[in-house]
Amino acid sequence: LVFVVMACTAPKKEINYPKTDLAVEALIPKPLKVVATNSAFGLDVKTVIYTNQTSKGFEEVGKFLSNRINQKTKLDIPVNSSLDETVERIIYINQSDDLESDSPEAYQLYIKNDSILLHAKTVAGAFRGIQTIQQLIPEHSNDTLTEQPMWLIPTGKINDAPNFGYRGMMLDVARHFFTVDEVKKLLDVLAYYKYNTLHMHLTDDQGWRIEIKSWPKLTEVGGETEVGGGPGGFYTQEQFKELVAYAAERHIQIIPEVDMPGHTNAASFSYPILNGNGKKLSSYSGTQVGFSTFDAQKDTVYAFLDDVIREISAISPSPYFHIGGDESHVTKKKDYLHFVEKVEKIVQKHGKQAMGWNEIAQAKIDPSTVAQLWNEPHNAIKAAEGGSKILLSPAKKTYLDMQYDSLSKFGLHWAAYIPVDSAYIWSPEKYVPEIPKESILGIEAPLWSETISNSTELEYLAFPRAIGYAELGWSIDENRNWEDYKARLAKQVPYLKRMNISFYPSKLVDWE
Ligand code: TNX
Numbered sequence: 001l002v003f004v005v006m007a008c009t010a011p012k013k014e015i016n017y018p019k020t021d022l023a024v025e026a027l028i029p030k031p032l033k034v035v036a037t038n039s040a041f042g043l044d045v046k047t048v049i050y051t052n053q054t055s056k057g058f059e060e061v062g063k064f065l066s067n068r069i070n071q072k073t074k075l076d077i078p079v080n081s082s083l084d085e086t087v088e089r090i091i092y093i094n095q096s097d098d099l100e101s102d103s104p105e106a107y108q109l110y111i112k113n114d115s116i117l118l119h120a121k122t123v124a125g126a127f128r129g130i131q132t133i134q135q136l137i138p139e140h141s142n143d144t145l146t147e148q149p150m151w152l153i154p155t156g157k158i159n160d161a162p163n164f165g166y167r168g169m170m171l172d173v174a175r176h177f178f179t180v181d182e183v184k185k186l187l188d189v190l191a192y193y194k195y196n197t198l199h200m201h202l203t204d205d206q207g208w209r210i211e212i213k214s215w216p217k218l219t220e221v222g223g224e225t226e227v228g229g230g231p232g233g234f235y236t237q238e239q240f241k242e243l244v245a246y247a248a249e250r251h252i253q254i255i256p257e258v259d260m261p262g263h264t265n266a267a268s269f270s271y272p273i274l275n276g277n278g279k280k281l282s283s284y285s286g287t288q289v290g291f292s293t294f295d296a297q298k299d300t301v302y303a304f305l306d307d308v309i310r311e312i313s314a315i316s317p318s319p320y321f322h323i324g325g326d327e328s329h330v331t332k333k334k335d336y337l338h339f340v341e342k343v344e345k346i347v348q349k350h351g352k353q354a355m356g357w358n359e360i361a362q363a364k365i366d367p368s369t370v371a372q373l374w375n376e377p378h379n380a381i382k383a384a385e386g387g388s389k390i391l392l393s394p395a396k397k398t399y400l401d402m403q404y405d406s407l408s409k410f411g412l413h414w415a416a417y418i419p420v421d422s423a424y425i426w427s428p429e430k431y432v433p434e435i436p437k438e439s440i441l442g443i444e445a446p447l448w449s450e451t452i453s454n455s456t457e458l459e460y461l462a463f464p465r466a467i468g469y470a471e472l473g474w475s476i477d478e479n480r481n482w483e484d485y486k487a488r489l490a491k492q493v494p495y496l497k498r499m500n501i502s503f504y505p506s507k508l509v510d511w512e
Contacts, residue, residue, distance in 0.1 A: 015042060015145050017113065022156035026491035027135050028467055029194055029474035030484075031160040032101075041111050042150035043069070043137060046088040049079045055095040057123035062093050064249070065130040071498070072137055073151055091116040091133070093126050101161030105196070105251075109133070109158040116153070124251040128194050132158060135192075139494045164428070166391065166442025167473030168197030168255075169400070169466055174204035174266075175287070176226050176453035177233035184246050185455055189463070189499055191250035193470035198247060199255040199322060199444060205265035205284045205292050209234045210256070214307040215271065222266035225283045227450055241315050248317070255355065256312050259324025260305070261331050261339045265292040273300055277330050287450045290329030296339040306346050313350040320370065321347045326357035337363040344369055355391070358383070370441055374399075377432045384434070389441040392428050398469060400447035400461050404504060410451045411461055420506040424468035424485060427477050445469040456502045463496065463503035464489055486510075 022036035051062035062079040069077050077091075096119040099106050107120040107129030116133065120126040133153075141149035169190060171178065187198060202209045208222030211234060223234035235243070240256075247254045260267075261276070265284045268275035275281060276295030284292075294301050313321060323343050328336050340356070340363035347354040348366070355370040361379040365371070367387030373380035373394060380390050395402070395415035402418040403411035416422075429437040445466055452458050467489060471480060490512045496503050505511055 013146075015113075017042070017145070017152065018142075020152065020154035022111070022136075022154035022158070025136055025154060026488040027132060028485075028488050028492065029471035030479045030488075031132065031158045032476065032479065033159040034156060036154060036156040037112075039113055039155040040152040041113060041116055041155060042089060042142075042145065042152055043073070043075070044089070044146065044150040045075060045148045046086060047075070047077055047091065048081060048083065048087050048089075049077055049091045049093065050083070051080060051093040052095045053080060055123070058093055058095060058126055060249070061123060061126045061130055062091075064127070065091070065093075065133060068130070068134050069137065072134070072139075073141065075151075089114050091118070093118045093120075093130070095120065095126075097121055099125075099161075100159055103161040103165065105165070105194075106161035107132075108160070111136075111153055111155045111157070113155065124196070127191075127251045128160070128162075131192055131194055132160065162194070162474045163476050164440065164442035164473045166197055166444070167195050167470060168199055168391070168442065168444035169195060169462070169469070170199040170201055170257075170393070170444055170446035171458075172201040172204070172447060172449040173209050174201055174207045174226075174259075175449040176228075176230065177207065177209060178449075178455075178458065179233070180235065180239050180243060182455045182458070183243055185499075186458065186462070187243075187247050187250055187252060189501060190466070190470075191252060192495070193467055194474050195252060195470055197253050197255060197444065199257060199446075201257045201259065201446075201448075203258050203260075203266060204263045205289070206286075207232045207234075208266040208270065210240055210312065211236045212308050212311050213237070214311065215304065217270040218267060220270075222270040225266065225285055226453075227285055227287055228453070229285045230453065237311070237315055244316060253318040253320075254316065255318045255320045255322050256316050257322035257324055258308060258312070259326065260343065261294040261296055261336065262290060262292055262326065262328030263324060264294050268292060268294070271304070273298070274304060276301075276335075290327045293328055293331040294339070296331060296335035302342055302346065305343060306349075309346050309350050309352075313352055319353050320355045321350070321352040322355040322372075323347060323360070324357060325360040326374070328359070333362075340365070361386070361388070372444065373432070373435075374446070377434070381432065381434045384436075384439040388439075390435055390439050391441045392431060392443045393446050394431060397423065397426050397431070398443065398445040400445050400465055401449070401451065404506060408504075409460060410457050412448075412451065418465065420464055420468065420489075420508050421482055421486075423465040424472065424480075425482050426472075428472055429477070443469060443473045459502040460504050463501055464492070464506065464509070467492060
């Protein structure tokens with residue numbers, strides 16, 4: 001803090017800042033509390049970033065911010081360089097336990113003329129805070145106040161924390177494969193809107209997408225197919241680790257999903273001993289669901305799953321492992337229940353908490369197991385009554401693969417058409433009255449990939465709706481309003497263009 005005070009008291013020229021209003025900035029998600037003080041912080045060549053250097057990770061957050069400032073303004077802002085007399089303004093990122101919220105992702109921003117103070121309890125909180133700083137930097141500099149261009153950031157105070165601790169998107173890389181670079185591009189945008197989870201649907205009837213060293217044919221055979229007959233693909237364990245690390249730098253966890261006992265044709269085609277539907281196997285590149293199953297009575301199947309879950313858990317730091325469990329239409333009910341209970345134990349044995357689609361709540365699941373609601377709520381209600389947390393992904397509201405309307409180029413519409421307003425106008429904590437807020441882990445927007453196979457198509461379905469889900473997960477109901485959100489959303493265009501995101505320009509929004 002000594003440095004901050006020094007930088008702020010150094011004699012310098014008076015600048016006539018224009019009047020600003022922090023409270024009307026186009027921030028998404030909308031922060032919890034904003035108080036405007038109507039002046040400006042001038043980000044310019046005389047600004048430095050200074051971070052706490054005793055708590056691990058804060059310097060990296062400072063560097064991340066410096067890098068993003070450079071992308072937007074071309075300014076080169078040093079991080080933790082020596083502070084000399086050329087320094088006039090400082091962005092100071094510090095650890096503090098003295099915050100209004102208990103959330104590890106909470107942060108506080110004080111923006112004054114000569115300093116921006118960002119306080120957070122954790123590195124993750126600081127990382128969420130620098131997204132707000134980034135969003136506050138205007139597209140254009142003011143070139144008249146000083147000899148050097150200045151990007152004016154409105155002054156005031158922001159006290160912010162997420163309403164839900166889990167804000168996720170799911171990407172189905174099984175129906176169509178998405179490359180490491182395509183997933184990284186998505187992670188960049190998710191981070192900007194304060195997501196903290198990417199759930200990857202790694203296996204399905206049409207493909208197996210992650211290398212398992214003890215069962216190599218899963219990818220040699222099962223990785224080579226996808227919907228529509230394309231070449232498929234898979235991540236080596238090294239590539240998966242690379243994705244996990246890239247996400248971790250953005251304080252996003254990657255949750256791996258191996259969908260079972262249904263949705264397993266690719267695995268059974270690779271290793272027929274796993275098959276439980278009694279039919280002759282062939283590879284599958286169609287889009288039907290519910291025809292495949294593992295044999296829930298075979299020890300080999302559980303030995304196989306022990307290997308798969310062990311190998312993936314070893315390269316996956318998230319506390320969760322998703323076991324799928326949806327649409328097992330050809331698994332006998334008693335086999336299904338037995339299977340879920342056994343696999344849940346295997347997941348726990350490898351140090352993870354199980355997560356599964358809402359059908360798993362038909363079995364006796366442990367309260368530590370999370371049920372992901374996607375269709376009728378009765379199973380999720382039962383899970384919540386049993387003490388489990390519920391992840392909300394109601395298809396009618398959050399399925400990113402649903403078409404916007406009947407003219408949408410990609411997507412399905414079995415659950416609903418989901419225009420941009422309908423995706424936003426609902427309340428996660430009131431959606432299922434029988435599921436109280438304490439039982440809700442958070443929300444997740446799944447993007448199934450039957451109809452999309454590259455970044456452009458992915459972005460058409462995901463954006464702008466995923467930006468709205470970011471706000472649904474982070475901001476409290478009282479701070480959310482479609483008209484207000486719509487105006488803020490319209491202002492995301494320069495960012496989305498800079499990131500080369502092919503969003504769907506819905507007519508419901510007056511894009512800027
Ligand atoms: C249902 S949602 C599925 C997926 C499909 C999706 C298409 C769920 C748990 N299962 O297998 O891809 O619909 O919208």
